[in-house]
Amino acid sequence: xxxxxxxxxxxAALALVVAACGEDEPAATTAAATTAAPTTAAPTTTExxxxxxxxxxxATLSFIxxxxxxxxxxxxxxxxxxxxxLETNWPGSWPQFVAAIKVGDVYDxxxxxxxxxxxxxxxxxxxxxxxxxxxxxxxxxxxxxxNSSLRGADGQVYGVPIAWxxxxxxxxxxxxxxxxxxxxxxxEPEWEGRFTIFDSPTLVFSMxxxxxxxxxGVGDRxxxxxxxLEVVKEQALQILRNASAFANGYRDATDIMVAGDSDLNxxxxxxxxxxxxxxxxxxxxxxxEESGGGGWWDGLAIPVTADDVDCAYEYIDLMISxxxxxxxxxxxxxxxxxxxxxxxxxxxxxxxxxxxxRTDTSAVSFRNxxxxxxxxxxxxxxxxSDWLDAWEEIKAxx
Amino acid sequence: MTESLSRRGPRRKRSRRGTSGEVLVAxxxxxxxxxxxxxxxxxxxxxxxxxxxxxxxxxxxxxxLVDFDPVPAFVLSNYAEVLTTSIHVRLxxxxxxxxxxxxxxxxxxxxxxxxxxxxxxRAKRQxxxxxxxxxxxxxxxxxxxxxxxxxxxxxxxxxxxxxMGIIEEPIRYLLNSMFAVGAxxxxxxxxxxxxxxxxxxxxxxxxxxxxxxxLGASRIRAARQIVLPLSMRGVRAATAFVFIxxxxxxxxxxxxxxxxDLLIGNRxxxxxxxxxxxxxxxxxxxxxMVAMGVFAYIxxxxxxxxxx
Amino acid sequence: xxxxxxxxxxxxxxxxxxxxxxxxxxxxxxxxxPLVVMVAFSFNSSPRLSFPFAGVSIRWYQEIFTxxxxxxAFRRSIQAAVVTAGITGVLGLLAALGILKVAxxxxxxxxxxxxxxxAIPGLLYAIGLAVFYRQIGVGRSIWSANLGHALIALPxxxxxxxxxxxxxxFGLLEAAQDLGATRWYAFxxxxxxxxxxxxxxxxxxxxxxxVDDFVIAFFTAGQxxxxxxxxxxxxxxxxxxxxxxxxxxxxxxxxSLAFMAASRTTIGER
Numbered sequence: 001x002x003x004x005x006x007x008x009x010x011x012a013a014l015a016l017v018v019a020a021c022g023e024d025e026p027a028a029t030t031a032a033a034t035t036a037a038p039t040t041a042a043p044t045t046t047e048x049x050x051x052x053x054x055x056x057x058x059a060t061l062s063f064i065x066x067x068x069x070x071x072x073x074x075x076x077x078x079x080x081x082x083x084x085x086l087e088t089n090w091p092g093s094w095p096q097f098v099a100a101i102k103v104g105d106v107y108d109x110x111x112x113x114x115x116x117x118x119x120x121x122x123x124x125x126x127x128x129x130x131x132x133x134x135x136x137x138x139x140x141x142x143x144x145x146x147n148s149s150l151r152g153a154d155g156q157v158y159g160v161p162i163a164w165x166x167x168x169x170x171x172x173x174x175x176x177x178x179x180x181x182x183x184x185x186x187x188e189p190e191w192e193g194r195f196t197i198f199d200s201p202t203l204v205f206s207m208x209x210x211x212x213x214x215x216x217g218v219g220d221r222x223x224x225x226x227x228x229l230e231v232v233k234e235q236a237l238q239i240l241r242n243a244s245a246f247a248n249g250y251r252d253a254t255d256i257m258v259a260g261d262s263d264l265n266x267x268x269x270x271x272x273x274x275x276x277x278x279x280x281x282x283x284x285x286x287x288x289e290e291s292g293g294g295g296w297w298d299g300l301a302i303p304v305t306a307d308d309v310d311c312a313y314e315y316i317d318l319m320i321s322x323x324x325x326x327x328x329x330x331x332x333x334x335x336x337x338x339x340x341x342x343x344x345x346x347x348x349x350x351x352x353x354x355x356x357x358r359t360d361t362s363a364v365s366f367r368n369x370x371x372x373x374x375x376x377x378x379x380x381x382x383x384x385s386d387w388l389d390a391w392e393e394i395k396a397x398x
Numbered sequence: 399m400t401e402s403l404s405r406r407g408p409r410r411k412r413s414r415r416g417t418s419g420e421v422l423v424a425x426x427x428x429x430x431x432x433x434x435x436x437x438x439x440x441x442x443x444x445x446x447x448x449x450x451x452x453x454x455x456x457x458x459x460x461x462x463l464v465d466f467d468p469v470p471a472f473v474l475s476n477y478a479e480v481l482t483t484s485i486h487v488r489l490x491x492x493x494x495x496x497x498x499x500x501x502x503x504x505x506x507x508x509x510x511x512x513x514x515x516x517x518x519x520r521a522k523r524q525x526x527x528x529x530x531x532x533x534x535x536x537x538x539x540x541x542x543x544x545x546x547x548x549x550x551x552x553x554x555x556x557x558x559x560x561x562m563g564i565i566e567e568p569i570r571y572l573l574n575s576m577f578a579v580g581a582x583x584x585x586x587x588x589x590x591x592x593x594x595x596x597x598x599x600x601x602x603x604x605x606x607x608x609x610x611x612x613l614g615a616s617r618i619r620a621a622r623q624i625v626l627p628l629s630m631r632g633v634r635a636a637t638a639f640v641f642i643x644x645x646x647x648x649x650x651x652x653x654x655x656x657x658x659d660l661l662i663g664n665r666x667x668x669x670x671x672x673x674x675x676x677x678x679x680x681x682x683x684x685x686x687m688v689a690m691g692v693f694a695y696i697x698x699x700x701x702x703x704x705x706x
Numbered sequence: 707x708x709x710x711x712x713x714x715x716x717x718x719x720x721x722x723x724x725x726x727x728x729x730x731x732x733x734x735x736x737x738x739x740p741l742v743v744m745v746a747f748s749f750n751s752s753p754r755l756s757f758p759f760a761g762v763s764i765r766w767y768q769e770i771f772t773x774x775x776x777x778x779a780f781r782r783s784i785q786a787a788v789v790t791a792g793i794t795g796v797l798g799l800l801a802a803l804g805i806l807k808v809a810x811x812x813x814x815x816x817x818x819x820x821x822x823x824x825a826i827p828g829l830l831y832a833i834g835l836a837v838f839y840r841q842i843g844v845g846r847s848i849w850s851a852n853l854g855h856a857l858i859a860l861p862x863x864x865x866x867x868x869x870x871x872x873x874x875x876f877g878l879l880e881a882a883q884d885l886g887a888t889r890w891y892a893f894x895x896x897x898x899x900x901x902x903x904x905x906x907x908x909x910x911x912x913x914x915x916x917v918d919d920f921v922i923a924f925f926t927a928g929q930x931x932x933x934x935x936x937x938x939x940x941x942x943x944x945x946x947x948x949x950x951x952x953x954x955x956x957x958x959x960x961x962s963l964a965f966m967a968a969s970r971t972t973i974g975e976r
Contacts, residue, residue: 444860547743
């Protein structure tokens with residue numbers, strides 16, 4: 001091997017680039033710090049403008065959570081008006097979501113989703129919400145407002161729903177001639193390798209508990225004892241063995257179905273039909289008889305690390321205001337949470353049956369199907385840890 | 399021309415003995431001081447940005463969990479829990495098995511690759527080496543997703559086979575299977591395998607192979623009996639690479655595997671995200687690291703014995 | 707090594723490379739399969755990620771190149787790559803020089819310890835680093851992420867350097883000095899050419915690792931979002947062709963970065 005001065009030239013060149021980049025940095029950070037330029041002109045709402053005199057003037061709100069659930073488009077006009085910047089972050093998965101708040105990163109707003117919400121509340125990710133500070137709180141459907149799943153063990157509210165839906169399963173009608181009636185049908189050999197499932201025991205276990213008659217599907221919490229859990233576990237293992245893969249979210253489940261790699265997704269969302277349509281594929285939804293119209297809601301919470309709590313309250317209040325929430329419902333193909341919004345929302349939000357949430361007794365559709373928390377479980381009844389352990393065991397066994 | 403580590407030592411000593419004198423001792427001392435000074439920035443960097451943060455996590459594996467918050471303490475129960483769970487035994491064995499198979503595959507491809515690069519297409523070796531490294535780029539997540547388009551029922555492979563009339567129904571088990579996980583991991587690990595083997599192979603002179611061939615050895619025999627022992631350090635590094643990468647992997651099983659293909663790495667994800675038991679998660683991670691070290695050591699020792 | 711016998715030897719070894727060529731083609735087809743798919747789908751006019759192809763279109767590129775978020779992230783990723791490579795290069799070169807001179811047992815200790823970061827799941831290290839930064843009051847920025855990137859690149863540096871030490875002929879150095887060569891001359895003509903390819907190779911990998919990394923950047927870069935952060939933000943919306951377009955841009959970025967360095971040093975050398 002001979003020596004080449006070129007090697008040194010390269011090093012020098014690289015060093016120069018490094019130096020140049022170093023000088024460039026102040027410009028880069030300035031650009032990053034400035035408010036993102038509006039890319040689309042969202043419809044302005046007079047109502048939002050009226051509330052503009054606010055704690056938020058010139059603020060920067062940092063949000064961690066699901067894309068599209070922070071009023072990115074719905075409150076664009078309001079933010080421009082008030083010079084508010086919104087920083088959105090999706091950490092890639094719920095574990096990393098938890099980790100991000102747990103390590104103390106500052107976020108003013110966060111997504112709270114009904115299925116992970118209770119765990120996240122209990123883990124101390126969020127601060128309690130003083131609902132008297134939300135002008136639009138009382139307009140919320142009682143079925144959502146009074147629901148126990150947005151409350152912590154201390155009875156305080158920790159999350160404000162912004163959208164909701166029922167719990168169908170989604171299937172490909174071209175490849176599924178006879179949509180299943182019961183989740184237990186998925187244990188049959190004919191379903192082997194044909195459906196995706198989410199990596200969470202709650203819904204599958206609670207539906208199986210109902211199918212076996214261990215639980216009546218009414219009221220919060222699924223209370224089953226250890227023997228019953230064994231039965232449920234055995235059936236869930238069979239279902240898990242038949243499932244082709246874990247879906248990593250609704251969009252992922254849709255893409256897998258569109259690509260032809262599954263025919264059905266246990267626990268779905270009507271928005272999946274729209275997404276599939278965009279890719280030229282027709283999907284349909286139906287309900288397992290055990291699902292009992294089991295619903296979901298997604299909302300906003302204020303992390304314990306929040307910096308600008310006043311602005312966070314105002315932002316949440318706007319998200320559940322009449323016109324904005326109607327837009328949220330339409331954009332997310334979800335039910336609206338504000339009873340006034342239901343009147344003015346577009347077709348995407350109109351496929352939902354609002355009678356389900358009109359009274360607080362109808363909250364049954366949002367029953368928190370999770371088992372009791374560890375310290376709340378009555379004698380002989382299995383708790384969330386038991387369920388999670390059981391699920392992990394069958395995952396390892398499958 | 400070719401020197402192995404074992405031969406280098408004595409030769410150096412001999413030269414030193416031959417040129418004694420106080421001046422040389424002084425030079426030697428100065429060189430040693432310089433050496434430690436040169437090693438200082440890297441060591442300091444490594445200590446501050448790796449050992450210190452890691453010590454924090456190691457400490458956490460002895461913490462107690464109170465209301466989901468890790469509280470400083472010294473308890474061994476986290477390790478007790480982690481080590482006695484049947485889930486870990488099962489997933490651990492599965493992971494080790496997968497890591498072992500992947501190691502064999504990666505070595506079987508990487509070694510010939512490095513050999514061909516270094517001895518057959520020597521003129522083009524830098525370009526080829528460069529291309530192999532380039533295949534690592536493009537974004538981890540997008541590359542993983544790309545395998546779905548390749549292995550899916552309407553993917554490249556199935557559609558090609560159907561188009562050629564070889565199969566009628568798509569092969570279902572290409573995707574959402576350990577096969578898919580393995581394919582993606584091997585794809586990512588081959589460049590990392592070629593890297594150290596190729597680097598180590600630079601110290602094998604083509605003349606040696608030439609001599610062996612002249613003496614009637616086949617190409618394969620020459621590679622196995624001459625090149626392999628001389629580039630063993632690279633092979634060992636590649637083995638360690640594959641093992642470590644597989645034992646820490648959790649995204650690929652998630653995105654490409656089926657419900658039956660989770661690995662031990664997915665358990666760490668579980669502790670840190672779903673069950674929120676960080677101390678247990680830290681304990682499992684620490685256990686894994688030790689296990690990795692032990693297994694890598696065993697395999698490498700075995701390899702040493704087999705090749706010497 | 708520059709003996710005239712080289713060329714003759716190579717000609718002899720190259721005599722029947724057909725089998726080798728076929729093997730390399732297969733390997734390359736496999737290695738580049740996901741990248742080909744990624745690039746191909748980035749030009750697909752339909753948002754669908756399965757076959758058949760709908761048509762060719764550059765709409766996804768138009769989309770990302772008019773997206774200020776992506777453009778800013780793009781610039782940050784370039785910066786991160788260069789800075790990470792720089793840190794790695796300086797640390798790696800110094801360490802390589804130092805490690806040549808220490809006793810063999812210390813050499814083993816250093817090279818083995820440096821492999822540590824490979825044994826840690828990225829998420830764990832990222833959490834550890836984030837907690838550590840907070841405790842010492844270092845803010846979250848692209849620079850914080852760069853330090854982490856350089857750290858996870860260190861094992862590669864040491865692996866490559868360690869392997870190249872195998873062929874380092876210590877005798878040469880002493881011989882050169884015995885023959886009256888100045889320290890600097892000996893360094894320039896003997897030591898540097900032997901370890902520089904390894905260091906540059908490590909720098910390239912460091913750059914690629916930095917461009918590719920998600921988890922460390924997520925916990926330490928804050929709002930200085932790099933391309934992978936922007937990509938992950940979109941993954942939940944489904945993997946759409948803009949992600950393939952971003953991936954393709956990243957591929958071009960990392961490849962040209964690597965080519966830039968490599969072409970000046972080793973490619974084309976006979």
